[in-house]
Amino acid sequence: MTAFMHKGYGKTSMQDLKKATGLHPGSIYCAFDSKRGLLLAALGQYKKDRNSEFNDFFPGKAAVLTELKHYLDHIVQECLSCDASKACLLTKALNELADQDDEIQGIVTENLAGWQQSITMLFEQAKVKGELSTQRDSEHLARYFVMGVYGLRTFAQTHPKAHVLQQLADQLYHDVCYEPAPKIAEQVVN
Amino acid sequence: MTAFMHKGYGKTSMQDLKKATGLHPGSIYCAFDSKRGLLLAALGQYKKDRNSEFNDFFPGKAAVLTELKHYLDHIVQECLSCDASKACLLTKALNELADQDDEIQGIVTENLAGWQQSITMLFEQAKVKGELSTQRDSEHLARYFVMGVYGLRTFAQTHPKAHVLQQLADQLYHDVCYEPAPKIAEQVVN
DNA sequence: TCCTATCTTGAATGTTCGTTCAAGATAACC
DNA sequence: GGTTATCTTGAACGAACATTCAAGATAGGA
Numbered sequence: 001m002t003a004f005m006h007k008g009y010g011k012t013s014m015q016d017l018k019k020a021t022g023l024h025p026g027s028i029y030c031a032f033d034s035k036r037g038l039l040l041a042a043l044g045q046y047k048k049d050r051n052s053e054f055n056d057f058f059p060g061k062a063a064v065l066t067e068l069k070h071y072l073d074h075i076v077q078e079c080l081s082c083d084a085s086k087a088c089l090l091t092k093a094l095n096e097l098a099d100q101d102d103e104i105q106g107i108v109t110e111n112l113a114g115w116q117q118s119i120t121m122l123f124e125q126a127k128v129k130g131e132l133s134t135q136r137d138s139e140h141l142a143r144y145f146v147m148g149v150y151g152l153r154t155f156a157q158t159h160p161k162a163h164v165l166q167q168l169a170d171q172l173y174h175d176v177c178y179e180p181a182p183k184i185a186e187q188v189v190n
Numbered sequence: 191m192t193a194f195m196h197k198g199y200g201k202t203s204m205q206d207l208k209k210a211t212g213l214h215p216g217s218i219y220c221a222f223d224s225k226r227g228l229l230l231a232a233l234g235q236y237k238k239d240r241n242s243e244f245n246d247f248f249p250g251k252a253a254v255l256t257e258l259k260h261y262l263d264h265i266v267q268e269c270l271s272c273d274a275s276k277a278c279l280l281t282k283a284l285n286e287l288a289d290q291d292d293e294i295q296g297i298v299t300e301n302l303a304g305w306q307q308s309i310t311m312l313f314e315q316a317k318v319k320g321e322l323s324t325q326r327d328s329e330h331l332a333r334y335f336v337m338g339v340y341g342l343r344t345f346a347q348t349h350p351k352a353h354v355l356q357q358l359a360d361q362l363y364h365d366v367c368y369e370p371a372p373k374i375a376e377q378v379v380n
Numbered sequence: 381t382c383c384t385a386t387c388t389t390g391a392a393t394g395t396t397c398g399t400t401c402a403a404g405a406t407a408a409c410c
Numbered sequence: 411g412g413t414t415a416t417c418t419t420g421a422a423c424g425a426a427c428a429t430t431c432a433a434g435a436t437a438g439g440a
Contacts, residue, residue: 008286010200014398024419025399035398084289091344095285096198098347099274109348140357143345147358151341154281155333157288158299167330168337175365204428214389215429225428 001042001049002085008096009039039093039104046089047111054118064126065177068119075149076169079156088153116146132177141176148172191232192275198286199229229283229294236279237301244308254316255367258309265339266359269346278343306336322367331366338362 003012003020014025017038021028032038057071058064078086094108123138152172156165193202193210204215207228211218222228247261248254268276284298313328342362346355 007290008200010198011290013396015396026401026420027418029399030417082289092285094344094347095282099272100197100201105347112348140361143350143354144358144361147341147345148337149341150344151337151339154284154340154344155337157284157295158302160333164333168334171330171334171365175361203426205426216390216431217388219429220387 001046001089004039004042005087005089005092006084008092010096036101036104040107043089043093043104043107043111047114050115054115058122063131064122064129065131068122068126068177069173072149072169072173073166075152076166079153079165080162082159091150091153112146116142119145145172145176148176191236191279194229194232195277195279195282196274198282199225200286226291226294230297233279233283233294233297233301237304240305244305248312253321254312254319255321258312258367259363262339262359262363263356265342266356269343269355270352272349281340281343302336306332309335335362335366338366 003016006012007016012035014028014035017028017035018024023031028035028038032041054071057074058067060067090108090111093104094112097104097108099105120138120142123132123136123141126132127134127136127138148169149172152165152169155168193206196202197206202225204218204225207218207225208214213221218225218228222231244261247264248257250257280298280301283294284302287294287298289295310328310332313322313326313331316322317324317326317328338359339362342355342359345358
């Protein structure tokens, strides 16, 4: 997992994977069929790890939106750490393999959709708890939130200063959670 | 340029480049020193092309923010076309080569900073023309806008429906151009 | 027409890649 | 302790890669 995150799929050699796993080529091929099979397994593990981490951020002990803010701040810290093992394997694989491997693209897209769906449910919860206007569209908000996180992660790769990245995250959180529903008239201007 | 955009730098072979340029390996090495040199040249050409395209979108014949909306809608169309040659070579190179080639990362980061700077100047113009509150921070708005575009481009690779992507772009435009300055109290909650 | 300087060609090079497999090690069972 | 079944090893393989270079083509000047 971390090997693929550091160098990307294409540039990670069997020698790298040998070092990373402690297994010899024969064992890797026995267990995972191919380098690609190992990537699929890594994606599976990544999904499991991230799901678990996600749930830890939402124990329901504080306001949903407050927990969401902490979650977003955690992502900012990951970006700032400049540690490749804290990057998102899903977006990395998506950027590298889109339009080259339909099956992997499908798996990655499904995983990201699952993440987005979890966030949609958070907003639904927030509505029930009265933290969010029931007028807002939870699915749209979740899509906008994940789009913002994608943007944040890419922006972070240009090595901005910490407070700049945090400011962008704060703005994103504000736009998602505190913005009144936009007037239709403004949106249709073209 | 388009060859690198389709397969990424690493997966683009000399044979691909031979087909794409119509030159034989010897000529390519004579003119560009190496495959990496050809990428540098492609980045230079890309910058030139995109700068020219950018300027075409802002002739100053309409409101600055209206021209910006058209520009954003154009980006959405590029994303929806699913044509790899309409992707952003800069973000693609950034995602692939970050933390692997410092010089290229630097060049890409500079180019993206230049683009962001151009957008900052648009907001400054908009303030002068009275289209935008002088209270707003042009640099912050520009950063948020480019972050949104990064996010939009990544989101597009999960192949969402056209109206979903357009809705996200509309929201981004709204948040950047019509949002009142957020209250400090809301931003510092943590 | 010939000479020279520049450009083009594509086969050859050495390296590195993903992958395989037969030999060896280990463990489990009776 | 002997036999079998499973796992581990790492050398070896062909393919594909970026790169080189000597031979050939081209064009401009005299």
